[in-house]
Amino acid sequence: MLMLRAIADGEDDPIKLAGMARNIYKKNRAELELALEGYISFYQE
Template sequence: MGSVVSDIMGVSARDMLNAIADGEDDPIKIARFARRTMKKKKDDLELALRGYINSHQRLMIKTILTHIDFLSEQVELLNQEVASRLSSHQEDIERLDSIPGIATRMAKS
């Protein structure tokens, strides 16, 4: 699947991985999760999705997806904390951001 899908954590790929983790093994059914530009690759997806996945591999996929969700939540919490702490310095950040070569992300550092 990785050779056909450029963003393995995109919505379509994530839905496909969830289906695989939940026991789906029909490549045609899994490929139906393709959206937007990935729909054009359905034949390639079906070919890439052929194969055998055992229960251990399904468990590992589920575990990894759960861990990715947890880490994404933690990143969001940290982003909120940083934004909260920087809110009182917004004027300084905007002033630094106005300097050529200094982007907002660098100004917040």
């Protein structure tokens, strides 16, 4: 939920967003950063 709010507020740094991950997602932080990078760049084009 924290990541979604940050994205809605305009945050677009995948590293910062991945740092907000909780529980199971923290284990795959590098994968999450890559996924967020692709998601954010798609919407910025």
